Amino acid sequence: MIEMKNVYKKYPNGIVAANGIDIEIKQGEFVYVVGPSGAGKSTFIKMMYREERPTSGDIFINGTNLSSLKNSKVPYLRRQIGVVFQDFKLLPRLNVYENVAFALEVIEETPTVIRKKVMDVLELVGLKHKARMFPTELSGGEQQRVSIARSIVNTPQLVIADEPTGNLDPDTSWEIMNIFEEINARGTTIIMATHNREIVNTIRHRVIAVEGGLITRDEDKGEYGYEN
Amino acid sequence: MKTRTAGRHFRDSLKSISRNGWMTFASVSAVTVTLLLVGVFVMIMMNLNKVADDLEKDVEIKVIVELTADEAAITALQDEIKNTSGVAEVQYSPKEDELNKLMLDFGEDLRLFEQQNPLHNVFYAKAANPQDTEKVAKRIDRLDNTFEVKYGEGKIERLFSFLNTSRNVGLVLILALLFTAMFLISNTIRITIVARRRDIEIMKLVGATNWFIRIPFILEGMWLGLLGAIIPITLVTTLYYNIHKVVAPKLAQGNLFELLDFSPFIYQVNALILLMGVLIGVWGSFMSVRKFLRV
Numbered sequence: 001m002i003e004m005k006n007v008y009k010k011y012p013n014g015i016v017a018a019n020g021i022d023i024e025i026k027q028g029e030f031v032y033v034v035g036p037s038g039a040g041k042s043t044f045i046k047m048m049y050r051e052e053r054p055t056s057g058d059i060f061i062n063g064t065n066l067s068s069l070k071n072s073k074v075p076y077l078r079r080q081i082g083v084v085f086q087d088f089k090l091l092p093r094l095n096v097y098e099n100v101a102f103a104l105e106v107i108e109e110t111p112t113v114i115r116k117k118v119m120d121v122l123e124l125v126g127l128k129h130k131a132r133m134f135p136t137e138l139s140g141g142e143q144q145r146v147s148i149a150r151s152i153v154n155t156p157q158l159v160i161a162d163e164p165t166g167n168l169d170p171d172t173s174w175e176i177m178n179i180f181e182e183i184n185a186r187g188t189t190i191i192m193a194t195h196n197r198e199i200v201n202t203i204r205h206r207v208i209a210v211e212g213g214l215i216t217r218d219e220d221k222g223e224y225g226y227e228n
Numbered sequence: 229m230k231t232r233t234a235g236r237h238f239r240d241s242l243k244s245i246s247r248n249g250w251m252t253f254a255s256v257s258a259v260t261v262t263l264l265l266v267g268v269f270v271m272i273m274m275n276l277n278k279v280a281d282d283l284e285k286d287v288e289i290k291v292i293v294e295l296t297a298d299e300a301a302i303t304a305l306q307d308e309i310k311n312t313s314g315v316a317e318v319q320y321s322p323k324e325d326e327l328n329k330l331m332l333d334f335g336e337d338l339r340l341f342e343q344q345n346p347l348h349n350v351f352y353a354k355a356a357n358p359q360d361t362e363k364v365a366k367r368i369d370r371l372d373n374t375f376e377v378k379y380g381e382g383k384i385e386r387l388f389s390f391l392n393t394s395r396n397v398g399l400v401l402i403l404a405l406l407f408t409a410m411f412l413i414s415n416t417i418r419i420t421i422v423a424r425r426r427d428i429e430i431m432k433l434v435g436a437t438n439w440f441i442r443i444p445f446i447l448e449g450m451w452l453g454l455l456g457a458i459i460p461i462t463l464v465t466t467l468y469y470n471i472h473k474v475v476a477p478k479l480a481q482g483n484l485f486e487l488l489d490f491s492p493f494i495y496q497v498n499a500l501i502l503l504m505g506v507l508i509g510v511w512g513s514f515m516s517v518r519k520f521l522r523v
Contacts, residue, residue, distance in 0.1 A: 090430070102436075106431075
């Protein structure tokens with residue numbers, strides 16, 4: 001599903017965020033990406049949906065080589081991947097329903113299908129009753145649930161989450177994790193960068209530790225392994 | 229693109245207009261003020277241009293016919309003048325008419341001369357292009373049976389050079405104003421879009437293609453231009469209607485020059501205002517969105 005081969009990334013300011021990464025992630029896996037701030041976690045994740053390009057090396061998502069993917073084809077890649085961000089990235093002038101529907105409008109889905117899928121997914125994240133509210137009227141946890149709803153409404157095979165609980169209180173974080181668990185149980189691959197030791201140590205999954213642009217640890221049912 | 233997506237873009241652009249209330253208001257006001265300036269200025273310049281044209285059209289070539297020319301020669305001369313290249317129209321004024329004109333100016337005393345009219349028969353010719361008057365006059369002068377050809381030598385050169393300078397100055401001013409308008413309007417639109425650069429980034433991350441993002445913004449620019457054109461069009465039309473009503477009859481007495489007619493002119497100005505608003509709105513949006521699409 002995801003394969004990185006000798007991926008190297010150097011930013012224009014000279015920082016090396018990936019220094020020869022090799023990794024393989026299979027369909028249906030749930031992977032935590034851990035590591036200190038500035039260790040290259042975000043770059044690792046951003047390269048998967050082509051927000052960043054590797055300086056050298058190859059990244060394959062479902063057989064597509066991102067290194068040779070044309071800019072004009074990037075939107076089509078992103079439609080196969082759901083992305084959840086730490087800062088939610090909701091469109092402030094669209095209400096909950098419209099934010100989620102946007103991901104389907106982009107692929108020119110019919111209005112009937114859009115309505116059905118959006119309502120289904122809002123039910124899954126428990127926000128059906130707030131469909132007409134705007135992001136500013138929601139709590140952080142609710143906004144993150146909208147963001148998750150948007151990422152999965154198009155039923156992608158892969159969901160990437162960059163510190164989805166980073167801005168949320170512990171209770172809300174657990175709620176969010178439950179949603180991810182449910183999505184994963186349906187067969188969706190999940191890659192989640194996180195700083196939350198409690199979550200990683202409680203809901204055990206594969207853990208990949210990134211430090212200094214290298215993968216220093218890769219274990220199934222691993223521990224968080226850092227002091228917070 | 230599917231039809232329903234086109235409909236979606238259309239609705240989205242309208243939604244944006246209403247949900248970005250203050251931003252819309254700010255852009256529309258800027259567009260309004262600028263287009264009003266352009267409209268009023270174009271109105272003034274076009275009328276000054278009309279005055280210049282009228283002044284030019286008054287320039288005549290006076291062809292004084294030899295006393296010895298008989299009627300056949302005069303007719304022949306008329307044809308020759310008519311066929312001279314660059315001549316638009318010729319009017320014959322026999323010496324009796326010339327005397328009548330003088331009597332109008334100097335009084336009935338001149339009636340004495342009716343018995344023995346000392347005046348010449350005259351042709352009044354106009355050049356197709358007033359600026360060519362001198363050349364045309366010289367061509368006519370070469371014809372037989374012309375005693376003298378007058379065209380206000382010296383005076384018209386100064387008149388023409390003055391009119392040409394004012395036309396050029398007007399043209400430069402209009403171009404400068406149009407440029408300023410373009411700059412102002414596209415800048416205000418840019419500000420409203422810069423405020424939403426994050427939105428554009430998010431849309432791209434969700435998998436929207438560039439055109440999917442661009443089209444609603446371009447439509448929104450179009451609406452801003454259209455909305456901004458409403459007040460200028462109304463004001464300019466009312467203003468010109470009233471000015472025309474008051475000033476035109478007074479100028480008509482003078483017979484020297486007139487204002488442009490209300491009917492086709494004001495529609496042309498309105499079309500210009502509308503077109504500018506829409507084009508600049510669309511162009512401004514297009515250019516501003518372009519920058520933020522590289523995510």
